[in-house]
Amino acid sequence: MxxxxxxxxxxxxxxxxxxxxxxxxxxxxxxxxxxxxxxxxxxxxxxxxxxxxxxxxxxxxxxxxxxxxxxxxxxxxxxxxxxxxxxxxxxxxxxxxxxxxxxxxxxxxxxxxxxxxxxxxxxxxxxxxxxxxxxxxxxxxxxxxxxxxxxxxxxxxxxxxxxxxxxxxxxxxxxxxxxxAQLPCGPKLYPDDMVAEQPERFFAAERIREVAFEHLEDELPYAINIHIEEFRQRPGHKTYIRAIIYVGRESQKGIVIGKKGMRLRSIGRKARAALEELLDEPVYVELWVKVRPDWRDKERDLREFGYL
Ligand SMILES: Nc1nc2c(ncn2[C@@H]2O[C@H](COP(=O)(O)OP(=O)(O)O)[C@@H](O)[C@H]2O)c(=O)[nH]1
Ligand SMILES: [Mg+2]
Structure with a gap:
């Protein structure tokens, strides 16, 4: 070293x-x-x-x-x-x-x-x-x-x-x-009040993924990806966020949704609270589950989801 x-x-x-x-x-x-x-x-x-x-x-x-x-x-x-x-x-x-x-x-x-x-x-x-x-x-x-x-x-x-x-x-x-003490000297690279570079959409997707991770067991958390389809701030109304939970297989979709949609509703409730904390404003969240077969192994999907 x-x-x-x-x-x-x-x-x-x-x-x-x-x-x-x-x-x-x-x-x-x-x-x-x-x-x-x-x-x-x-x-x-x-x-x-x-x-x-x-x-x-x-x-x-x-x-x-x-x-x-x-x-x-x-x-x-x-x-x-x-x-x-x-x-x-x-x-x-x-x-x-x-x-x-x-x-x-x-x-x-x-x-x-x-x-x-x-x-x-x-x-x-x-x-x-x-x-x-x-x-x-x-x-x-x-x-x-x-x-x-x-x-x-x-x-x-x-x-x-x-x-x-x-x-x-x-x-x-x-x-x-x-x-x-180990860093080089030089001018600051960002304005003093800037904390993050990635957009709010990115952090919103991450918060939903965090909630979903907590609701799912075994391999399943690793098989999901969150994609924000719509993120709309509307004056006088709640911010509207529509997100897709992608899974890799049809059988995983049923597990994420749960019996009579219970698990997905629970994820949705927690996600709303997490997003309201993140954005500091009232939020309306809509969650959908979709299958994208074996997305974790497909370059095209990884690129679309922003991992590449
Ligand atoms: N007891 C204890 N747990 C910690 C500490 N730091 C992190 N953890 C826990 O370790 C787990 C993994 O933390 P995380 O930050 O996600 O680890 P990462 O995968 O390296 O980013 C979480 O449950 C944390 O709460 C610590 O200082 N003490
Ligand atoms: Mg980490």
């Missing part, structure tokens, strides 16, 4: 020369990348569920501080590809890691050596500095923390990971100043 020493801004005082750079989040699915991303940004931009592989595309979040602008890239994480969709997800992380000035590699304190070969491969091929972070320390006895950090450092041949709990917010200030 390459590690960069903190650099100083050569020309002017720090107030004239902020630290600006891209920081990609890497690590195994479920390590807590999206939770950390949201904690840094102070809002729920990236969806989080207890199921692995929740994040499918690269999500960009901008944190502007008095002396810095850190552009975080949340990624699907390091995984083996069993569908073409997974290949595009793996590609997301490669791209994000290449575009970044720094990579935060998250380890899950509860499963620190999960698929270590995959993580080692990532470390060996990383082209930018990598900063290791040990997340979920709230799950570890304080007396065991030192030993855990050391065993990760030994196993992966890296410096001791910085301990945090993204869920509780422990250690985040320290981690932020650490990574800030």
């Amino acid at each position: 390459r590690s960069k020493q903190p650099t100083s801004c050569p020309l002017a005082s720090a107030s004239e020369q902020p630290r600006v750079g891209y920081v990609a989040l890497a690590g195994r699915p479920n390590a807590g990348k999206s939770t950390l991303f949201n904690a840094f940004l102070g809002q729920r931009l990236s969806i989080v569920t207890a199921k692995p592989q929740t994040t499918r595309s690269r999500i960009l979040g901008i944190l502007t501080r008095p002396q810095s602008q850190i552009i975080f890239l949340d990624t699907p994480g390091l995984l083996e590809a069993s569908y073409k969709l997974h290949e595009t997800m793996a590609h997301q992380i490669d791209q994000a890691a290449r575009q970044a000035d720094l990579v935060l590699l998250l380890f899950d304190a509860a499963r620190p050596k999960d698929r270590s070969a995959l993580v080692k491969h990532f470390l060996e091929h990383a082209r930018v500095p990598v900063l290791a972070v040990l997340n979920k320390i709230d799950l570890v006895q304080p007396t065991q923390l030192d030993g855990l950090q050391k065993s990760i450092a030994d196993e992966f041949g890296i410096a001791s990971p910085i301990p945090v709990s993204a869920l509780r917010g422990d250690g985040l200030g320290k981690l932020l100043s650490h990574l800030e």
